[in-house]
Amino acid sequence: MRSFMYHQPTRLFFGRGQIRHLGKEAAKYGSRVLLVYGGGSIKRNMIFESVARELEKYGLEYKELGGISPNPLLQRVVEGVRLAREQKTDLVLAVGGGSVIDTAKAIAAGVYATGDLWNMFLGREPITRALPVGTVLTLAATGSEANEHAVITHEGAKKKCAIHSEMIIPKFSVMDPEYTFTVSPRQTAAGVSDIMAHLFEQYFSPDAEAVITDYLTEAVLRVCVEMGPRAFRDGRDMEARANLMWASTVALNGLMGLGKKTDWSVHKLSHELSARYGMIHGETFSILYPAWLRYVADNDKGHRMARLEKLLFQAPDGSPEGFAEKLENFYRSLKLPIRLSEREVGPEQFEQMASSIIDLYGTIGAFRILDYNDIVHIYRLSL
């Protein structure tokens, strides 16, 4: 096993009615809250009202930054930073899913940035401080509620980039599975696909020694495959919603990558599709993973694909192609796209997207290292 440092400092309040902890937790950091949220569904389903009530109970004043979109934009981060400086914000509180939380994290760090905020995302300005962040989660998908990552899209540059810093790990998160009851089947499916992508990125490793991490990852993948279709069919299935919500957190709070090299190449291919075509994050993975699995199958010395086919889909024997096929069928059962053509994306920008990735990162991946030609090839397989 490779060396690592691990901790999970976010205080996670999980379960029905846990919003009751919000006021007390938030008040630990001061009295001025910047409340970040998305398209307004939280105002329709009363979550906003519960949040406001809890904040008022503890005498906290809040300013609002609403309308954060999926694939959240840098421009809203800039706006949030201005608001936070004006308000002298003590706590940035995200009420929403990954896009909202990532925006809140970027604002929290951005308040202390000295120059162009995008420099943080290009690695040109280190993050040494950030305002405290808290979250009230309304979507099981990104794991952003308990990790150090935030992904933001630069609309002008058509780039989607991430920051990673201990400084932006949320101090607390309220995780009430009932808050996800009204998530649509399409968003639910995309969330499941996102969780599984996080697990695949870490599972497909050239290392074999971190057996415990592999087994833990397989356990969470099983939960996705069993509970995903249930939540897709019945949004109010509490058991499915709760297990998926906790799966989203442990899938990307560090635990599933401990002691091994992780891959993360498919995320880079995904970000190009979202930045250029506005594709939903989770829907890029149901398209890209089957293609990636087939392309890198020869590197699967540890027979991980066969293991997953047996474990997740009860195949008597497994194979890379068998796993890719069964995974496609699983995605299809959730009405997720499995080809770019289903989203009207053609091959026109494949070369540009590959160049853009290579410019940013050089080669990518670990299970198999991918260069420009590999990337173009995987995009082609996704058509």
Added chain:
Amino acid sequence: MRSFMYHQPTRLFFGRGQIRHLGKEAAKYGSRVLLVYGGGSIKRNMIFESVARELEKYGLEYKELGGISPNPLLQRVVEGVRLAREQKTDLVLAVGGGSVIDTAKAIAAGVYATGDLWNMFLGREPITRALPVGTVLTLAATGSEANEHAVITHEGAKKKCAIHSEMIIPKFSVMDPEYTFTVSPRQTAAGVSDIMAHLFEQYFSPDAEAVITDYLTEAVLRVCVEMGPRAFRDGRDMEARANLMWASTVALNGLMGLGKKTDWSVHKLSHELSARYGMIHGETFSILYPAWLRYVADNDKGHRMARLEKLLFQAPDGSPEGFAEKLENFYRSLKLPIRLSEREVGPEQFEQMASSIIDLYGTIGAFRILDYNDIVHIYRLSL
């Protein structure tokens, strides 16, 4: 799933050579360290020297409290508290296994106790403050390196009791699997048995909804069954030592009990045996678990025993008796005792032990609630 609050604030430095982080981490808390350790093996295998060198590098001064025994005694905690008050200790640093770490935690809390230290263990004095605790782990077993528990024995009263408080969660732990290479086969086996007991106590639950927690627990149990015999045979098997060390942490850092009721009755039966006969903690479980499993088999509505028999021991079909038998064989393969008679313990004190448990806790357990008669019966089955 039941509601919970979870966090894992301990900074865990895992891997070969991670001792290099010790000085910097320790220095965060001040300059005076109370160094707690066990029987002196760390002086023979050079771990003490590495620790001292790291502390000196950062100008930290330390006082020593050595000779902490397995089933650690209150008397040594009292001595440690006196030393810590005298030294004006800034950090209690445990270098050892669970006994040493638990002693350090009890000292850290005891420094602020107003009366008899044992009152903390009887729940009569709440723990509201504690000195910071750090650890350098030398044995994979108790998980004490990353949790809020400490178990101490009152020699006079023949009682072994626990404290549980967020205040005593270690701030950091150094976990170098190489530090466990010299652990004897007998201690290694006892450690594996202890880790598995922690998992069983949480796995055998009357609740079925926390599917993700169940799957994660099964994953760690598999690691124990696969890696335990390897470390038992070859103490220098790095892969086995590393996987077991991480298994010990995740088995009892809270994760494996999330969202469900947990049992913990067998630990109470174990503590009586250790307090009265000085039995090694892990060796009580290889005796008690087969007996407990058989006694409570009728309560296994979720077929958890059969599932484990299939998963851990590749049985085509599983049953409670089959699992109990195969588990006995597994314990035997590690040369662990499976009957009290192998440790010259007879039935003389069964009634007293049962009374003592009932006096302390009333009825115990959750998978099945046990009263006085049940407890006596399980002890008899262990003969």
